Amino acid sequence: MAGRAAVRPDVLVVGGGNAALCAALAARDAGGRVLLLEKTAPEWRGGNSKYTRNVRVASPEYPEDEFLRDLIEVTGPDLDRQLARFTIGRSRELPAWMEAHGARWQGALRGTLQLSRTNRFFLGGGKALLNAYYRHAERAGVEVRYRTEVLALEIENGVFRRARVRAPEGEAEIEAGAVVVASGGFEGNREWLRRTHGEAADNYLVRGSGANDGRLLGQLLELGARRRGNPHGFHAVACDARAPRAEGGIVTRVDAIPFGIVVNREGRRFADEGADLWPKRYASWGGLIARQPGQLAFSVFDRQVMGRFIPPLYPPYRAERLEDLAGQMGIDAVALIETVEGFNRAVDSDAPYDPGRLDGRGTRGVDPPKSNWALALEQPPFFAYPLRPGITFTYLAVGVDERARVLGEDGHPFANVFAAGEVMAGNVLLNGYLGGFGMTIGSVFGRIAGEEAAVCGRAA
Amino acid sequence: MAGLLELIAEAERQLTICNACRYCEGYCAVFPAAERRSAFALGDVVQLANLCHDCRACHQACMFAPPHEFGVDIPGLMRQVRLAGYRRYAWPGALAALFGRPRLTAALVGLAGMLLALLAVVWSHGPGALARSHTGPGAFYQLIGYELLLAGFLALTALVVLVLGVGGRRLWRDVGGDRASLDPGAWAATLADVLLLRYLGGGGGGCYHPDPLHPSRARRVLHQLLFGGFALAFAATLAAAVEQDLLGWLPPYPLLSVPVLLGTAGGAAMVIGAGGLLWLGRRASTTDAPRSRTLDGAFLWLSEAVGVSGLALLALRTTPLIGPLLILHLGTVVGVFVTAPYGKLVHGLHRTLALLQDRAEARREP
Numbered sequence: 001m002a003g004r005a006a007v008r009p010d011v012l013v014v015g016g017g018n019a020a021l022c023a024a025l026a027a028r029d030a031g032g033r034v035l036l037l038e039k040t041a042p043e044w045r046g047g048n049s050k051y052t053r054n055v056r057v058a059s060p061e062y063p064e065d066e067f068l069r070d071l072i073e074v075t076g077p078d079l080d081r082q083l084a085r086f087t088i089g090r091s092r093e094l095p096a097w098m099e100a101h102g103a104r105w106q107g108a109l110r111g112t113l114q115l116s117r118t119n120r121f122f123l124g125g126g127k128a129l130l131n132a133y134y135r136h137a138e139r140a141g142v143e144v145r146y147r148t149e150v151l152a153l154e155i156e157n158g159v160f161r162r163a164r165v166r167a168p169e170g171e172a173e174i175e176a177g178a179v180v181v182a183s184g185g186f187e188g189n190r191e192w193l194r195r196t197h198g199e200a201a202d203n204y205l206v207r208g209s210g211a212n213d214g215r216l217l218g219q220l221l222e223l224g225a226r227r228r229g230n231p232h233g234f235h236a237v238a239c240d241a242r243a244p245r246a247e248g249g250i251v252t253r254v255d256a257i258p259f260g261i262v263v264n265r266e267g268r269r270f271a272d273e274g275a276d277l278w279p280k281r282y283a284s285w286g287g288l289i290a291r292q293p294g295q296l297a298f299s300v301f302d303r304q305v306m307g308r309f310i311p312p313l314y315p316p317y318r319a320e321r322l323e324d325l326a327g328q329m330g331i332d333a334v335a336l337i338e339t340v341e342g343f344n345r346a347v348d349s350d351a352p353y354d355p356g357r358l359d360g361r362g363t364r365g366v367d368p369p370k371s372n373w374a375l376a377l378e379q380p381p382f383f384a385y386p387l388r389p390g391i392t393f394t395y396l397a398v399g400v401d402e403r404a405r406v407l408g409e410d411g412h413p414f415a416n417v418f419a420a421g422e423v424m425a426g427n428v429l430l431n432g433y434l435g436g437f438g439m440t441i442g443s444v445f446g447r448i449a450g451e452e453a454a455v456c457g458r459a460a
Numbered sequence: 461m462a463g464l465l466e467l468i469a470e471a472e473r474q475l476t477i478c479n480a481c482r483y484c485e486g487y488c489a490v491f492p493a494a495e496r497r498s499a500f501a502l503g504d505v506v507q508l509a510n511l512c513h514d515c516r517a518c519h520q521a522c523m524f525a526p527p528h529e530f531g532v533d534i535p536g537l538m539r540q541v542r543l544a545g546y547r548r549y550a551w552p553g554a555l556a557a558l559f560g561r562p563r564l565t566a567a568l569v570g571l572a573g574m575l576l577a578l579l580a581v582v583w584s585h586g587p588g589a590l591a592r593s594h595t596g597p598g599a600f601y602q603l604i605g606y607e608l609l610l611a612g613f614l615a616l617t618a619l620v621v622l623v624l625g626v627g628g629r630r631l632w633r634d635v636g637g638d639r640a641s642l643d644p645g646a647w648a649a650t651l652a653d654v655l656l657l658r659y660l661g662g663g664g665g666g667c668y669h670p671d672p673l674h675p676s677r678a679r680r681v682l683h684q685l686l687f688g689g690f691a692l693a694f695a696a697t698l699a700a701a702v703e704q705d706l707l708g709w710l711p712p713y714p715l716l717s718v719p720v721l722l723g724t725a726g727g728a729a730m731v732i733g734a735g736g737l738l739w740l741g742r743r744a745s746t747t748d749a750p751r752s753r754t755l756d757g758a759f760l761w762l763s764e765a766v767g768v769s770g771l772a773l774l775a776l777r778t779t780p781l782i783g784p785l786l787i788l789h790l791g792t793v794v795g796v797f798v799t800a801p802y803g804k805l806v807h808g809l810h811r812t813l814a815l816l817q818d819r820a821e822a823r824r825e826p
Contacts, residue, residue, distance in 0.1 A: 043527055050523045053483050104664055106486025110495055123663050124521030125483030131520055132665075135674065249523055251480035251530075307498060313477045313530070 019421025186214025229426020236286020
């Protein structure tokens with residue numbers, strides 16, 4: 001049959017991102033014969049991981065307790081606390097392990113100084129890291145097959161037997177001693193998003209991999225895996241509405257929001273643009289815009305703040321008069337002018353403006369208020385970026401234990417089915433996001449899944 | 461090839477994406493320098509292009525590289541800008557056309573150099589000198605008069621320095637260089653950047669030429685062998701001048717003398733360096749930057765000829781071949797000199813000026 005492995009692998013790794021590569025490398029290090037199946041062509045390999053830039057790790061400078069507190073602050077108290085503590089503890093070993101498998105580092109990027117103590121930055125970003133892992137895997141003897149999609153896992157009485165796959169040369173069945181599912185969430189699956197979010201889903205952008213269709217996540221849940229994480233939840237930020245529908249990455253995000261006002265397509269403001277420091281508020285705007293009519297909004301500002309934020313890849317709309325700006329935005333000029341004038345009147349111009357901190361320069365008598373950095377929009381030219389929610393990842397997950405074994409609904413693990421990365425991140429990340437923590441989860445559980453799968457796959 | 465103005469517009473588009481991403485900041489000087497700018501005029505792009513050493517580490521790391529619709533390819537674009545820059549800053553402008561036919565130019569100039577050397581021999585000692593062997597002190601000068609040789613090379617050097625100087629000054633103005641950029645600290649740092657070829661290191665992992673998937677140090681090592689070979693050959697010439705004019709010893713010098721040792725090491729380094737770079741170029745895929753490969757190839761073959769003819773001259777200097785080999789060697793050296801402003805060698809000047817300006821910029825940063 002087409003595509004059948006010459007030798008039955010001990011470990012079948014499904015996916016081609018960070019968690020999958022960590023699993024493959026760890027399984028190979030543990031002596032297993034490893035076959036990795038990546039759904040995409042080589043030039044698109046790497047899933048969401050290729051868009052990342054750093055990993056959060058505990059260290060003497062960043063104690064585990066502080067790490068856990070940071071996590072609970074963003075994700076709420078309902079996480080699996082024991083598993084979270086375990087993940088954080090194991091993150092300490094990551095830098096050395098990653099270096100041993102080809103990772104290189106660089107200093108915290110400009111504008112990310114707040115992360116220099118807590119996160120390690122990959123030289124060149126996630127794709128460079130993944131390239132190093134793939135090179136390492138190739139040298140170590142991991143077999144990698146591209147354009148090979150797993151259609152279904154055959155699991156009998158809790159034991160994985162074989163996978164049905166589709167490759168360019170046709171469909172095939174691949175037997176293996178154990179399987180590591182590291183194939184991501186469902187953010188790239190428009191139909192699934194439509195099921196959970198209705199018509200609005202058509203207006204979402206996907207920042208990460210369009211290939212993440214959640215097929216195996218859904219299948220494991222159907223096969224009786226324990227359901228973890230919010231089935232409707234996704235992490236989304238404000239992206240330029242002109243960005244591609246998928247694979248827009250980091251460069252489509254719009255950081256101008258705290259410097260002006262945000263209006264919806266009716267020309268009305270709908271949220272406090274200056275609620276907190278931007279890194280903390282950054283992730284809330286995807287959801288806020290998703291709840292606006294047409295899932296469309298605009299960041300509007302004037303000449304005074306141009307140059308204070310990192311410009312995204314598309315130039316802003318620009319006009320000398322708000323009326324003309326509204327024309328470019330395609331919204332009602334009267335409503336926009338009314339909103340801007342009302343906002344300008346409400347600005348508390350007594351407090352000094354200081355974009356470097358929470359300056360308390362807010363508004364009075366306008367709803368919603370703007371709590372900080374309120375500047376009247378009065379110096380032309382005026383600018384606007386169109387915004388849509390850009391999904392980074394989904395939260396729905398299969399339950400796992402500390403050995404990365406997929407748990408059944410009754411809490412019993414499947415014998416030889418392991419999960420790592422986004423497909424199980426919802427065990428410890430239920431809401432919000434902590435920069436670099438996705439890579440922590442993927443790396444920690446990828447390694448564990450690989451080691452465990454090698455042991456049980458060789459025995460099988 | 462696209463015109464410089466189209467390249468600038470495309471550079472503005474791509475570098476705006478880079479500045480929104482910043483993942484490649486740690487690779488080299490290009491990305492920090494791009495982040496210091498929010499607009500990209502001609503001088504900015506020329507500056508960045510000459511900072512780019514084409515190691516392509518950023519390209520393998522780029523998730524927005526083709527087939528992604530953003531189509532980011534900074535090393536490819538910077539290579540095109542450099543090529544356009546060689547023409548733009550060539551002086552006199554009419555000779556910029558030579559960049560269009562690098563192999564023909566190198567061949568013709570090399571031949572012209574040999575013809576000049578031949579005429580010099582004939583003029584000095586008549587055609588019969590070519591057929592004899594010459595040994596003992598002053599053997600070379602039995603072929604070409606010392607004064608003629610010295611005057612010829614001094615005139616040539618002055619001309620080349622003038623031509624390079626005019627072009628370099630134009631580039632220096634375009635990239636925003638000024639007197640303040642010339643402080644000693646910037647010079648020292650630049651010298652180190654050049655000697656270490658710092659930005660061909662791929663941030664430590666190596667250069668992705670010729671293999672786009674597996675980085676290696678080969679290109680950096682071979683480049684420095686060639687560069688060092690020329691430096692040693694130059695040092696050999698200086699040492700010979702000292703021995704002849706200060707100590708009164710006439711060439712040819714014995715095998716274990718300073719000029720011959722330096723010259724031999726230099727020649728060998730040139731032969732290995734140029735040959736290795738030609739070999740790397742052949743291993744790269746044929747679609748990989750054909751224009752810059754032609755330019756590289758012309759210079760590398762000429763360098764190879766200088767090295768081989770120099771070593772042959774040393775080995776066979778006691779035979780009747782000394783005459784023809786001297787002509788061959790002098791001719792190829794003239795070829796390297798004269799094509800310097802109109803061939804690959806000009807990159808050394810452009811890069812050094814850009815590195816100097818970059819160090820100065822970085823030092824001025826708050």
